[in-house]
Amino acid sequence: MTNANAPSLATLRERIDATDAELLALLNRRAALAQEVGELKKREGSVVFRPEREAQVIDNLKRRNAGPLKADNIAPIWREIMSACRALETPTRVAYLGPAGTFSEEAALGFFGSSIVRVPCASFDEVFNTTAAGAADFGVVAVENSTEGGVARTLDLFLHTPLSIIGETSLFVRHNLLRKDNSLAGIRTVLAHPQALAQCHEWLGTHLPGVERRPAASNAEGARLAAEDPSIAAIASARAGSEYGLHVVAPAIQDDPHNRTRFAIVTDPRRHPAPAASGHDCTSLVVSVPNQPGAVHDLLVPLKTHGVSMTRFESRPARSGQWEYYFYIDLDGHPDQPNVAAALTALREACAFFKVLGAYPVDVH
Numbered sequence: 489m490t491n492a493n494a495p496s497l498a499t500l501r502e503r504i505d506a507t508d509a510e511l512l513a514l515l516n517r518r519a520a521l522a523q524e525v526g527e528l529k530k531r532e533g534s535v536v537f538r539p540e541r542e543a544q545v546i547d548n549l550k551r552r553n554a555g556p557l558k559a560d561n562i563a564p565i566w567r568e569i570m571s572a573c574r575a576l577e578t579p580t581r582v583a584y585l586g587p588a589g590t591f592s593e594e595a596a597l598g599f600f601g602s603s604i605v606r607v608p609c610a611s612f613d614e615v616f617n618t619t620a621a622g623a624a625d626f627g628v629v630a631v632e633n634s635t636e637g638g639v640a641r642t643l644d645l646f647l648h649t650p651l652s653i654i655g656e657t658s659l660f661v662r663h664n665l666l667r668k669d670n671s672l673a674g675i676r677t678v679l680a681h682p683q684a685l686a687q688c689h690e691w692l693g694t695h696l697p698g699v700e701r702r703p704a705a706s707n708a709e710g711a712r713l714a715a716e717d718p719s720i721a722a723i724a725s726a727r728a729g730s731e732y733g734l735h736v737v738a739p740a741i742q743d744d745p746h747n748r749t750r751f752a753i754v755t756d757p758r759r760h761p762a763p764a765a766s767g768h769d770c771t772s773l774v775v776s777v778p779n780q781p782g783a784v785h786d787l788l789v790p791l792k793t794h795g796v797s798m799t800r801f802e803s804r805p806a807r808s809g810q811w812e813y814y815f816y817i818d819l820d821g822h823p824d825q826p827n828v829a830a831a832l833t834a835l836r837e838a839c840a841f842f843k844v845l846g847a848y849p850v851d852v853h
């Protein structure tokens with residue numbers, strides 16, 4: 489059915505062009521304001537990136553959104569806008585596990601937007617070291633996966649690093665089998681990061697039984713090598729596939745269709761102070777308790793007493809050979825809140841080892 493009174497395609501496009509011109513003028517007005525903010529911060533000697541402010545901007549807009557734009561589209565659009573505005577104030581150098589095409593890179597772009605200076609690294613250790621040495625302003629590291637649990641190396645590095653967490657972001661992780669030839673026949677080796685091999689364990693057992701599974705430094709590194717040798721298949725993102733010119737031989741091969749990975753954003757607290765409270769924050773700590781009866785129970789008492797919710801509790805061996813553990817704990821709230829501050833003080837007293845890894849706005853979608 490056609491409506492004789494409905495505007496034509498040409499008319500609608502003219503209106504879109506006019507609206508885009510208005511949007512462009514508004515975006516430039518916003519960019520000029522951000523430049524002024526940048527100059528003010530330079531005079532004050534304060535840092536440019538304010539994750540709590542960016543979280544609040546997105547939160548406010550989501551609340552005001554009258555549609556038809558979907559609420560889920562607000563965060564990605566404004567992250568890009570703020571990324572472009574931030575870049576006018578100062579460049580943001582971000583270290584992550586490379587090479588191009590990794591999920592870590594996707595997480596970095598999702599959190600900071602695309603107006604960043606990319607600093608791809610060969611390992612999680614290198615991400616920490618590069619950021620601590622000041623060659624990057626921020627690092628992005630995988631912390632936990634919904635299928636595989638905690639990322640052991642990152643958790644171990646958190647123990648002694650001078651860096652703090654200032655943000656988090658999570659990604660839906662869809663793995664694909666990538667190869668130079670568009671078939672499963674003749675694959676002799678599957679290359680991927682050990683986490684990805686584990687997340688696709690069942691699929692590999694069913695579809696490529698007996699094929700060697702070899703760990704790679706990253707999925708994208710596996711894809712790069714698969715582009716050089718048709719007997720190698722890689723498990724990586726579709727983005728990595730296009731980056732290295734590979735076919736998606738089998739899409740979405742992760743055993744859990746809801747597979748997600750959570751990333752932490754780290755920085756040097758001497759150069760970038762902790763984010764102020766945003767109103768919707770998380771505080772991450774790592775603690776150990778004396779190896780005696782009731783010690784873990786005692787750890788939880790201050791949280792109950794002060795009404796602080798725990799959103800994550802994970803243990804890692806302390807490597808003392810004594811069955812001692814470090815506990816990685818996420819609390820709901822920010823140390824600026826009196827009940828959270830009181831719970832932290834009580835916890836510090838109950839623990840043999842106590843380190844606040846950071847307090848930061850929870851991921852906003």
Ligand SMILES: O=C(O)C(=O)C[C@]1(C(=O)O)C=C[C@@H](O)C=C1
Binds near residue numbers: 542
């Ligand atoms: O409000 C600020 O502090 C700004 O610098 C502006 C702005 C923005 O574009 O809205 C940009 C960078 C900061 O991370 C936060 C917000």
